[in-house]
Amino acid sequence: MIALLHEILIQPFAEFAFMRRALLGALLLALSACPVGVFLMLRGMSLAGDAMAHAILPGAAAGFLLYGLEILPMTVGGLIAGALVALGAGAVSRLTIQKEDASMAAFYLMSLALGVCLISLRGSSVDLSNVLFGAVLALNDEALRLIAGVCAVTLTALAIFWRALAADSLDPLFLRSVSKIGAPAHFLFLGLAVLNMVGGFQALGTLLSVGLMMLPAAAARFWASRLFPMAVLAVGIGMVSSWAGLLLSYHLELPSGPAIVLSAGAIYLVSLIAAPRGLIATHLRARGHRSA
Template sequence: MYDIFIAPFMEYVFMRRALLACMAISFSCGPIGVLLVLRRMSLLGDALSHAILPGIAVGYLITGLWLPGLSLGGIAAGLLVAAASGLVTRRTILHEDASFTGFYLIALALGILILSVKGGNMNLTHFLFGSVLAVDHPTMIYIVGVTTFSLITLAVIYRPLVYECFDPTFVKLLGSKEGKFHAIFMILVVINLVGACQALGTLMALGIMMLPAITARLISTQVWSTALRAVIIAASCSYLGLILSFQFNWPSGPTIILLCGLVYLSVLSLTALKSHSHS
């Protein structure tokens, strides 16, 4: 048991870094994913996870694999798509999900095109699926920093965010502050997706944010308990995913997300059986 579950993290620095990065991502993305679910913004999170790719691609062309350049490019692209989608929603008859869909498809195609044509020897798979076992010290520090900032910010604006989930009419009475809380939350979503992207890639980053959240929502009614269970599910699947990827030489990101998916399907099946027995 020691050789399987503990030894890899004791013997290899890259495994410890990967574990710390995944734990940090889980603690931050868990609560944010729950708030996305409660605010019915899950598909918008999907759009933003793809929208950051062209920013990362441009950052790579300008600065190479310099982490601040990649991060700033991804954050800028995500915020630009969020702002443009909000503007289209306010000025046209399109709803927010439709405007986000249009912009994220354009951004995803643009990002893939840039990396395919100008990326040189850089493998596109690295950006799309990530490599958590290759997380270096600066990336780990960045992810931990994003987590710390996100948790502190969420603690400060927790009440208005939760109120908006269940009673948006009350929040509208706050006037201009409503837009500020929404904008801050969207910024948190973008920087966490960029942070998760550094380890899991743009296609897998949303998985660690949303799958544990929707799983926890099936078995929890209170916001805090839902967020806690989402963190536990994400952290547990990350740990087991790293073990499996190390032992069987599987790609780490997809392994972690697949485990999250298996937990979701298991909970979904048990919930359906329970509902059927009660009926």
């Protein structure tokens, strides 16, 4: 029995280096992207992550057009495009009455259309699917170093600005009355979101990296009642999803990126139903109630 479990759960990683690299990359990504996802969700920007993922496309495409399927130019291009869109949308929402979701939609749609045009210049749809869906099983040293770097920067920045980001999400007006740090923290945070999206796109692709960012956060929401535990739990869920997804992909010969995201989706659905703040607990009438 134990031997069987070992064979199913551990063996693939023990045996194949590419599986170990994939696992390491995905775990680092979960450690970095999941807390960012928690803040995105709490700031009502869950879909902004999706928008930003699209926004990265023209930059990555430009890098791809000029240098082929190389990680560095595509990453730099993606960062630039993502930063432009995030800053543009953030500035519009801070300076005008338009809310961030609308300005983000406007910017990312322009960006996405541009990206698709750019990629079609080059031709084959195989290339496009590589950009969109990534290849976690083919992570080279360069890609792993990139993800590790993104992780380090993200965790450091979150540690420093945690209190400001929390206050700006909970009561932005209060933060504005005691400090001017709200706006810079917000832009820095948008930068982190872009950075993680770019870090993830080599492994999971631009579209699926949003999945690893948002689904664990959304699932953790049903369990935790305070911010920090929620972030830690999201990281845990992201890591379990990465491990389970890679195994699924190995045993059932599924594409690895979608398998990871589907695993996170399964945990989300279970949380939605069974967690303390999920459907059953909130809608099933309590059998009794206290006298006070």
